[in-house]
Amino acid sequence: MQKHYRTCNICEALCGIEITHEGENIISIKGDKKDPLSRGHICPKAVALQDFYFDEDRLRSPLKKTADGFKEISWNEALDFTVAKIKEVQSKYGDNAVATFLGNPNAHNVGNLLFMRPFIKALKTKSRFSASTVDQMPHHVAALHMLGHSILNPVPDLDRTNFLLVMGGNPLVSNGSMMASPDIGKRLRSIQERGGKIVVIDPRKTETAKKADEHLFIKPESDAVLLLAMIHVLIEENKIRLNHLKDHVTGLEEIKKLAKKYTPEKAENLTGIKAEKIRSLTLEMVAADKAVLYSRMGLSTQTFGGLCIWLSNIFNILNGNYDKEGGMMFPRPAIDPISFSPKKGRPKHKSIPVSRVRKLPKYLGETPSASLADEIETEGEGQIKALVCIAGNPVLSVPNGKRLEKAFEKLDFIVCSDIYLTETSKHADIIFPATSGLETSQYDITFLNLAIRNIAKYSPALFPKKGNVKHDWEILAALTARLKGQENSGQSPEMLIDMALHMGHYAKEGLSLEKLKAHPHGIDLGPLTSCLKDRLQTDDDTVRLAPQVFLDDLKRLDESIQNKTLNDDFPFQMIGRRLLRQHNTWTHNSHRLSKGRNECTLLINPKDAERKDISSGEYILVKSRVGEINVEAEVTDEIMEGVLSLPQGFGASKKSKMKVAAAQNSVSINDLTDDMRVDALTGNAALNGVHVDISK
Numbered sequence: 112m113q114k115h116y117r118t119c120n121i122c123e124a125l126c127g128i129e130i131t132h133e134g135e136n137i138i139s140i141k142g143d144k145k146d147p148l149s150r151g152h153i154c155p156k157a158v159a160l161q162d163f164y165f166d167e168d169r170l171r172s173p174l175k176k177t178a179d180g181f182k183e184i185s186w187n188e189a190l191d192f193t194v195a196k197i198k199e200v201q202s203k204y205g206d207n208a209v210a211t212f213l214g215n216p217n218a219h220n221v222g223n224l225l226f227m228r229p230f231i232k233a234l235k236t237k238s239r240f241s242a243s244t245v246d247q248m249p250h251h252v253a254a255l256h257m258l259g260h261s262i263l264n265p266v267p268d269l270d271r272t273n274f275l276l277v278m279g280g281n282p283l284v285s286n287g288s289m290m291a292s293p294d295i296g297k298r299l300r301s302i303q304e305r306g307g308k309i310v311v312i313d314p315r316k317t318e319t320a321k322k323a324d325e326h327l328f329i330k331p332e333s334d335a336v337l338l339l340a341m342i343h344v345l346i347e348e349n350k351i352r353l354n355h356l357k358d359h360v361t362g363l364e365e366i367k368k369l370a371k372k373y374t375p376e377k378a379e380n381l382t383g384i385k386a387e388k389i390r391s392l393t394l395e396m397v398a399a400d401k402a403v404l405y406s407r408m409g410l411s412t413q414t415f416g417g418l419c420i421w422l423s424n425i426f427n428i429l430n431g432n433y434d435k436e437g438g439m440m441f442p443r444p445a446i447d448p449i450s451f452s453p454k455k456g457r458p459k460h461k462s463i464p465v466s467r468v469r470k471l472p473k474y475l476g477e478t479p480s481a482s483l484a485d486e487i488e489t490e491g492e493g494q495i496k497a498l499v500c501i502a503g504n505p506v507l508s509v510p511n512g513k514r515l516e517k518a519f520e521k522l523d524f525i526v527c528s529d530i531y532l533t534e535t536s537k538h539a540d541i542i543f544p545a546t547s548g549l550e551t552s553q554y555d556i557t558f559l560n561l562a563i564r565n566i567a568k569y570s571p572a573l574f575p576k577k578g579n580v581k582h583d584w585e586i587l588a589a590l591t592a593r594l595k596g597q598e599n600s601g602q603s604p605e606m607l608i609d610m611a612l613h614m615g616h617y618a619k620e621g622l623s624l625e626k627l628k629a630h631p632h633g634i635d636l637g638p639l640t641s642c643l644k645d646r647l648q649t650d651d652d653t654v655r656l657a658p659q660v661f662l663d664d665l666k667r668l669d670e671s672i673q674n675k676t677l678n679d680d681f682p683f684q685m686i687g688r689r690l691l692r693q694h695n696t697w698t699h700n701s702h703r704l705s706k707g708r709n710e711c712t713l714l715i716n717p718k719d720a721e722r723k724d725i726s727s728g729e730y731i732l733v734k735s736r737v738g739e740i741n742v743e744a745e746v747t748d749e750i751m752e753g754v755l756s757l758p759q760g761f762g763a764s765k766k767s768k769m770k771v772a773a774a775q776n777s778v779s780i781n782d783l784t785d786d787m788r789v790d791a792l793t794g795n796a797a798l799n800g801v802h803v804d805i806s807k
């Protein structure tokens with residue numbers, strides 16, 4: 112019997128796990144008590160890692176679509192055919208006619224991260240799409256304009272704060288998002304045990320809200336107004352504290368000017384939160400000294416996502432809790448993605464590039480995924496004719512998935528790399544079968560840059576590849592070599608990890624891959640420290656409070672406030688929700704994660720249910736501008752009146768192991784979300800606040 116230690120790479124929490132096994136026979140999967148970040152915590156998904164390894168529904172050989180369905184082919188044939196088709200499309204229609212779509216698992220897979228860049232470079236396409244623009248792009252846009260680099264994102268110092276305000280996030284279920292904070296339950300309890308306070312503002316009384324000291328309902332998409340009112344209170348009460356950033360901040364006068372008109376009284380009607388509550392909450396955060404506002408998905412995936420994240424940063428900065436213990440802080444990761452960027456002083460472009468069809472902003476070189484169907488359907492130079500999809504399922508994860516699915520039929524060629532035949536990969540001409548978590552080695556480059564404590568950890572693969580599969584990085588390297596007409600570079604993730612560690616912040620202390628291998632539980636590099644002044648990437652080394660793009664976008668907010676009318680056709684607003692036992696679109700085939708009661712339900716407030724004569728357990732029709740679904744109703748006062756909530760990630764078609772009930776109940780929220788609703792400032796999809804109607 113052996114023990115294997117690794118980091119679970121399903122989500123951003125980075126939990127350390129201890130796997131006891133006898134060869135391929137897994138005896139147990141438990142939390143690794145010696146992991147310096149997760150301290151023994153895991154969630155049910157970690158135990159399911161074995162399900163994805165053994166799953167009989169996994170793809171085990173490269174597939175090619177034929178008139179008689181998919182047929183197994185050799186790797187060489189699959190890779191050669193793919194590159195020939197890519198070259199054919201590009202020579203006929205231009206380089207940008209081949210698009211890439213990268214799903215969320217790429218961010219959790221070190222091989223993909225390291226080998227993706229050379230692949231995209233070899234592909235020479237500017238038609239790049241990813242899960243980032245249906246999730247967190249507003250965070251990157253705020254970081255870019257305020258701090259000079261899109262991935263210089265702060266995280267709440269949960270272990271030392273005395274006041275945590277959560278807006279649009281549910282960390283008890285996510286274990287942190289845009290922050291790696293495993294063992295979150297204990298961490299939140301500790302805030303309360305040391306006399307601190309947790310407040311949650313959300314249109315749903317989330318799992319986190321139930322454990323918080325206070326929960327306030329807020330009308331969907333009014334968060335920017337609330338944040339402006341809170342900033343107004345800070346200024347009105349003369350409570351601005353810039354502390355050590357005093358000489359490193361520009362734009363304060365503009366903020367003072369603009370916040371004047373957004374009084375708590377004005378915000379009361381728009382948000383549903385009383386003016387006096389807005390004042391007292393703000394002043395409580397001032398008094399708490401170590402206080403932090405954490406804003407997440409509900410704020411970033413709405414029509415004012417960019418404004419919300421910008422204003423959240425401003426609130427933390429003006430309240431003296433930025434780059435300071437107990438406030439928002441910046442990790443100092445052992446492999447620092449920022450150090451690979453060439454120079455300070457971004458954004459370089461005077462104007463942000465825009466997409467071909469809808470002229471949406473392209474940040475990080477990415478066209479908003481909400482516009483992928485437009486770019487396929489609209490003729491002209493740059494029209495997309497082929498798609499390379501790596502670990503993504505945009506039919507389920509992008510708004511108006513049904514339209515996208517139809518658009519895929521117009522493409523000349525689709526190639527996917529996936530572990531399953533999915534709603535997206537079933538449209539592919541070639542599918543590369545990829546390895547899953549237990550077959551890969553891991554060093555989390557993305558999320559150690561968002562961890563609430565500095566650590567470094569490397570995990571080797573536990574099992575050999577099962578079947579005729581390859582690692583995504585091997586597929587990317589093979590495609591890159593063929594596209595360039597060169598030999599494979601022969602590099603491995605381990606070589607690149609070691610090289611990056613030697614260039615990193617802890618190289619002087621001797622941090623190397625060898626050292627990490629000798630410490631299978633990970634190495635604790637200590638609590639977060641004040642380091643923004645060293646890490647700022649703006650030309651003048653200042654934090655820019657008032658970048659013009661945000662000031663301009665306030666006009667859009669004002670117009671929406673003035674023109675707010677009731678939508679008679681679609682009187683409800685729908686929000687998403689995340690579940691503990693599922694992760695995005697790909698974990699539903701695990702029996703242990705899908706068993707039990709149907710979780711794909713639409714939450715409805717009792718007053719709305721009464722008006723519509725709807726009871727819990729009934730299947731009801733939900734309609735939006737783009738589509739309709741039938742879903743089980745769940746009547747609960749945990750959701751605000753006028754708001755409905757449906758979980759994200761469902762809609763996977765039945766596979767042989769999927770429980771019949773789970774498959775039948777599974778509907779995709781993105782059959783309702785509207786691809787025309789985006790945050791105009793960042794191009795991020797507005798998945799929350801979608802206008803819908805319901806009927807019996």
Ligand code: SF4
Binds near residue numbers: 124152154286293
């Ligand atoms: S929270 Fe769950 S899925 Fe996420 S890393 Fe931890 S064990 Fe894995």
